[in-house]
Amino acid sequence: MVxxxxxxxxxxxxxxxxxxxxxMSSLDYDLCRATWVGDYNDPNTFLGCFATGDGNNRTGWSxxxxxxxLADAAREPDPARRFEIFAKAERLLISRDAPVCPLYYxxxxxxxxxxxxxxxxxxxxxxxxxxxxYWKQPRE
Numbered sequence: 717m718v719x720x721x722x723x724x725x726x727x728x729x730x731x732x733x734x735x736x737x738x739x740m741s742s743l744d745y746d747l748c749r750a751t752w753v754g755d756y757n758d759p760n761t762f763l764g765c766f767a768t769g770d771g772n773n774r775t776g777w778s779x780x781x782x783x784x785x786l787a788d789a790a791r792e793p794d795p796a797r798r799f800e801i802f803a804k805a806e807r808l809l810i811s812r813d814a815p816v817c818p819l820y821y822x823x824x825x826x827x828x829x830x831x832x833x834x835x836x837x838x839x840x841x842x843x844x845x846x847x848x849x850y851w852k853q854p855r856e
Contacts, residue, residue, distance in 0.1 A: 743776045750774060753822065757840050759802040760789070766809055766816070777815030782808045831855075 718726050726747070731739060740748055752772070754761040765772040768783050785805040792798040809816065824842035835849040 740774045743774070748774075750816075751822075753842075754840055759799065759806070760786070763802060763805050763809065775815040777813065779808060779813055782813075 718724050739745055740750065752762060752765055763786060764770060766775065766777060766782065767773060767786050768778040768780075782805055785801055785808070789798050789801040789805070792801055810818070822842070824844075828836065830836075832852055832854075833849060834852050836844050
């Protein structure tokens with residue numbers, strides 16, 4: 717689809733997991749599939765992954781202005797102002813420099829009939845223990 721729609725030829729390479737991780741960490745790629753799931757409820761769970769020197773930054777991208785914005789956000793006590801700073805960093809990351817190209821997002825248990833199914837509690841990782849789920853008794 718990338719070749720058809722954008723005219724960019726793509727040669728996909730299937731790699732064993734260890735080889736893929738090595739290729740990614742050594743930046744031995746032109747375009748690489750990667751994922752991240754937020755593990756705490758804050759923009760920094762994603763944005764921090766692209767800071768210079770961050771262990772999860774597997775892009776090779778570095779931008780002092782971006783790093784400064786993340787540092788400013790870390791020092792900002794006002795939540796509204798902090799989110800404004802993160803929005804500026806996100807624009808730098810996604811719109812201007814674009815070392816990453818978000819193509820899709822995970823879909824978990826988002827759609828279900830809560831009048832019939834119980835035991836599902838919203839959480840950041842969208843993890844739900846099946847043993848906690850139960851069918852509710854129908855109302856008569």
